[in-house]
Amino acid sequence: MQALVIVAHGSHLNPDSSTPTYRHADTIRATGAFDEVRTGFWKEEPHLREVLRTTEADEVYVVPLFVSEGYFTEQVIPRELRLSGWDVEQWGSDGLSADQATLTAADTGQTVHYCGPVGTHEAMTDVLVRRAETVTGDPDVGEGFGFAVVGHGTERNENSAKAIEYHADRIRELDRFDEVRALYMDEDPEVDDLPEFFESDDVVLVPLFIADGFHTQEDIPEDVGLTDDYREGYDVPATVDGVRVWYAGAVGTEPLLADVVLERAADAGADVENALESVRETTRVATGD
Amino acid sequence: MADRAPAAAPADPPDVTLGGAAFDALVRALDAGESVDHGGFTARPADADGDGYVVETAAGERREGLSESGLHELASEHAAAVTDWHFLTERVGEGGPRADFVRWLEGVDVHGVDAEGVIARYAALADGAAREWGQLLVSVRLGDRGDRVYEVRHADEAGADAADLDGHDDPLEARRLVKFDDDDRYRPLKTAPTLPTGWVFADLDHRGVYETVETVYPATVANWHREREGELDVNHWRETMGRQSGIYGVIQTWDRGEGHEHVNWVAEATCDDSQCLKRREWEYDEETDLDVDGGDGVFPCREPCSLVVSAARKWTKLEGETERTYEFELTPSEKEQVETIIDAVADDRTDEIREADVYEGANRYRTRFLRAKRFDEAGNLCGVPTEPDEE
Known part of the structure; x- marks a missing residue:
């Protein structure tokens, strides 16, 4: 038996924090690629500490629903899952290239394939672009549009900025959007000054966050000037200093993220058969025709 | 109809029909060389020199050389035993x-x-x-x-x-x-x-x-x-807090080798049955039990949860403060009212207090009156500043 366990942060305060995790788990469960698909959280239940005992499988693929490598993926998750002998060197990562490490869970004896986070997988670039399609309602969006990826800066985690840059570079290489910029919440170039960094009249703004919450629903909309008071909401697009800003909210809520979770597990050796194709098909943007 | 599972055992099992799935599973098991012994119904394939199936029942009946249809007839007469075997062994595992x-x-x-057990359960399940x-x-x-x-x-x-x-x-x-x-x-x-x-x-x-x-x-x-198997891996307060890192690493400093009273307060605040239905099995450490009850829940709590850890971080900071002596002028009723308000919040009772029930100390009008009378413009109780040098 093989199981997929998606692990995420969760929240004691925000009821929506777990929603994307559940949704992506459901998408993958529906493909039937895994005997079991479970979810575990740092702040909700089942806790990371106990999630492995909720699956009967002896072979488990653990995919962290986090945007970058860092404290959670390198220390907290392996420790709480009790992955014997874990050493971050097993990922051999430069901060962006964590793939997987095979370990044994001390409390359950299960073989655990501990995967890198979804946020640094190359397929995440596709999800960011898909997010732009979703928020504009245009599957061909690109020409005449700027694209901004926004995340935390290096203040909390230097790899956070690496992931932002990585995807911004990859989107730029697509040569699909007129301009592509990486912006940050707590360092330059700051998202607060978004109009200064773009010449395009339209800019899609996609936060590299897993769930919508305080940062994506309150901080960014107010910092960018989409609204004076987040409680009153904002328009999509909202015009700021002459720029139409198409604010997408957390990329992690995009259904295609399930594809990245699957890619991670497949890269680690999971037999996912035709599930990748099926997920790409079921999560595509409706074109209306 | 609360909790009436192991019920008293009436005499007669309910009528149960032997379904195709159960019988097919029985034949499959016997043909694979296995024997079945469940609910007073025993069946096995014949020995190498015999034919068909051998069946014995709790009533002392013994039949050999049974064909599949003969087996079906007997299995049907013992449908409770065979369906129970099928359900527990084959389907549930x-x-x-x-x-x-x-x-x-x-x-x-x-x-x-055994035979009586199946009859008793089937009667209760009916x-x-x-x-x-x-x-x-x-x-x-x-x-x-x-x-x-x-x-x-x-x-x-x-x-x-x-x-x-x-x-x-x-x-x-x-x-x-x-x-x-x-x-x-x-x-x-x-x-x-x-x-x-x-x-x-x-x-x-x-x-x-x-x-x-x-x-x-x-x-x-x-x-x-795991607990029923004697394998519950309990992690007590000390080891759980000792494991914390990042912003939660500070909690370790709350354990100063001066006893575990602070953890009693945590358990009373967060783990009481009125707050969580798990039965707390973790203690201060392996040798030191907490003084508060762990509760009566069916399922155990094996270590302080993330809510306890988060709250403990806040309490670690708050409890690092040095106590001071403040002097407040209150009437006896006001002193009791403050206690009543704390109780009402701690017991999550504020919603139950009626709007006009001014006999209840935690009533909104009563509380607003107390605030109007006893707070100064800066929100200080009886005008006493929190920091002495604020005066």
Whole structure:
């Protein structure tokens, strides 16, 4: 038996924090690629500490629903899952290239394939672009549009900025959007000054966050000037200093993220058969025709 | 109909029909060379020099050389035993939390699987057995082919007509159902005694009931099973806090080798049955029990949860402050009123206090009066500043 366990942060305060995790788990469960698909959280239940005992499988693929490598993926998750002998060197990562490490869970004896986070997988670039399609309602969006990826800066985690840059570079290489910029919440170039960094009249703004919450629903909309008071909401697009800003909210809520979770597990050796194709098909943007 | 699983044993088993699936499984097992001994019905393939099947019953009957149709006839006469074998052994399987839970629900550990045990359980299941799991009422009844049908609902709605409740059949729907309490407040702790009402999962199989219960109360069956096996891995306060890092690493400094009274306060504040339905099994450390009760829950709590850890971080900071002596002028009734307000908040009773009930100290008008009289413009009680140099 093989199981997929998606692990995420969760929240004691925000009821929506777990929603994307559940949704992506459901998408993958529906493909039937895994005997079991479970979810575990740092702040909700089942806790990371106990999630492995909720699956009967002896072979488990653990995919962290986090945007970058860092404290959670390198220390907290392996420790709480009790992955014997874990050493971050097993990922051999430069901060962006964590793939997987095979370990044994001390409390359950299960073989655990501990995967890198979804946020640094190359397929995440596709999800960011898909997010732009979703928020504009245009599957061909690109020409005449700027694209901004926004995340935390290096203040909390230097790899956070690496992931932002990585995807911004990859989107730029697509040569699909007129301009592509990486912006940050707590360092330059700051998202607060978004109009200064773009010449395009339209800019899609996609936060590299897993769930919508305080940062994506309150901080960014107010910092960018989409609204004076987040409680009153904002328009999509909202015009700021002459720029139409198409604010997408957390990329992690995009259904295609399930594809990245699957890619991670497949890269680690999971037999996912035709599930990748099926997920790409079921999560595509409706074109209306 | 609370918790009436291991019921008294009436004499007659209910009528059960031997279904094709159960009989096919029996033939498959025997043809694979296995023997079946369950509920007073014993069957095995004939020895190498014989033909057909051999069956013995608890009544002392013994038949040899049975053909498949002969086997079917006898198995049909002992349909309760054969369907029970099929359900428990072939469908549910053995070992692990799910199998243990399913057996516990219908009292297999009480009645067993001998002839009398099967009769007793089937009689009880025909009426419907039910057990409580936290605030859940989990019921099981017998289908006419020995299959089991499970139902899960809020225990407070034990007597409600299922048609009056919102029906669900996908266990994963429970995630949404239990996210908010009946007052629409987010439930960050799944085992808080605030399970919302108004729903029912009325037609679940043995996998569905396990999934539903584990969705409402994650990992509770897994840990309960480990405890029954004598393998619950309890992590006490000291080791759990010692493991914390990052912003939670500070909690370790709260344990100063000056006793464990602070952890008593934590357990009383957060782990009491009025706050969480898990039975706290963790203590201060391996040698030092806490002085407060761990509760009566069915399922155990094996280590301080993330809510306790988060709260402990805040308390570590707050408890690092040095005590001071303040002097407040209050009437005796005002002093008691302050205590009443603290009680009302701690017991989550403020919603129950009626708007015009000015006889209740935590009443809003009473409290507003106290504030109007005793707070200064800066919000200081009796005008006494928090920091002495603020005067």
